[in-house]
Amino acid sequence: MRDIPLNPRLLQGLTLVSLKLSPAVIAAFGVLLITSIALFTAPYLGMADNGDFFRNIYSNGIYFNLPDYDSKYFGYFVKQYGIYQYFNENGATLDSSQSLFIKLALGINKLLFSSEVFDIRIQAAIYTLLYVIAIYLLIEVITWKMTRKQGLITAAMAIVIFGDTGYTAYFNSFYSESVVMIMMIFVFAAWLSLYRRRYNDYAMLALLVVSSLFLTTSKQQxxxxxxILAVLALTLLWIRRDSIFRILTVISVGLMMFAGIATYLNISKEFVNINQYHAMTRGVLKEASNPESALNTFGINEQYAILKGNIYYEQYGTVDVDSDILDENFYSRYGFGSILKYYLTHPDQLGSILNVAAKSAFSIKPAAMGNYEEAAGKEFRAQSHFFATYSLVKEKLAPKTFGFIVLWMIVICSLYTPSFVRAIKARDYRGMQRMVLILAVMGMGLSGILVSIIGAGDADISKHEFLFTQSFDLVTFLAASSVIKRRWSRRREPAVPKQNNFPAEAQKGVSI
Structure with missing residues (x-):
């Protein structure tokens, strides 16, 4: 009898195979496979332009090169654009972190594809890579210390939710929702990792800050x-005792707060007017039974009641929306604060507008925009149902009332309150972080609703509430994974096999 040593490469290969079968890898690969099929194989899926693309592309050196591009608005996705060859006189109409990704995609496009034509699929590839990394990190943190069965169920659930093309179709577009989607998951995963001490605290704090900055500055809304993140992230100060971490946390909180304030102050006058106009015409006036009386509350002439339900972009509108008359007699009479005060003193209208918001709060992709190229031969505004079961079911079955949103928040909070109370009693600041994270994400989601309805009425509300629908999915996914873990809590098989998963005898060799 003698021992025959196993080849170290064989052991390494077996270890890699076991790692590849981890729930996090399965989820990431599943999302990657589905997204690649949807975005990079014909018929290509994307999002049609609703008229907003020009704000993000002109200043970044890209332009519409199709002579009939105007006919594609809302109806058809366009994958190729022109690249400016000479001096670009277009200044930025808005400052957004999204520009960094567009410029990166443009640079890669020039290097690998063309210096004259920009293919948006280059950008989609960058977003997909980041998205898959974010999904991996999220599932790795959530399934850590789960049993094998729990981990696989959680991974399958993640593929269904986050692989849904309602989300990933945004990658083939110039909408900032792509950046929002990716950075929200990074924020969630990094903070959850700080709670579970899964990875290095300093690395996760850095990831939390960077992703928070990208998220906050991705769009002015x-x-x-x-x-919100800055205020609640203050609780991270006490999860470690070392002064360096606390100093870095204070700096991080300061950066988050600065990003929020700077983003608000940097909103251009054009966007202020657009949103302010819609806040009154598509919000206060639309929901008021007596528009004239509502205008009197703001000290505005009753004749402006004729603007009820109007849209800023109407080609033949009732008034010149950029006129000095409107500036003096309309826009100057109200703002975010006065509209909020109005709704608080008119609870019936507040309830009505909140229910209007709730009707669109569970839609991942707006129904107004098509997903196909015109060459695909689909109808104008046709939407894809490829791997979109979750988004379709969610939109169909979710109750369309704000009361359901409140009930959902109560149920989720009650699920985690006992552990949160125990952490408070034990002064376990790290143990408090799961509930703090949930409150932060809920707060961000609600801000998406409130900013939308108070700041712009129901104009383009489905797209404006994207932040809420993703917040809902992330928190619900976490809650569902917690239920799964409790359901099979007696099973001991690890979700992620350890690297040395072989008996000591087997590692030495095999007896023959």
């Missing part, structure tokens, strides 16, 4: 996000 997200200004409150940085402030």
């Amino acid at each position: 997200n200004a409150p996000v940085g402030m």
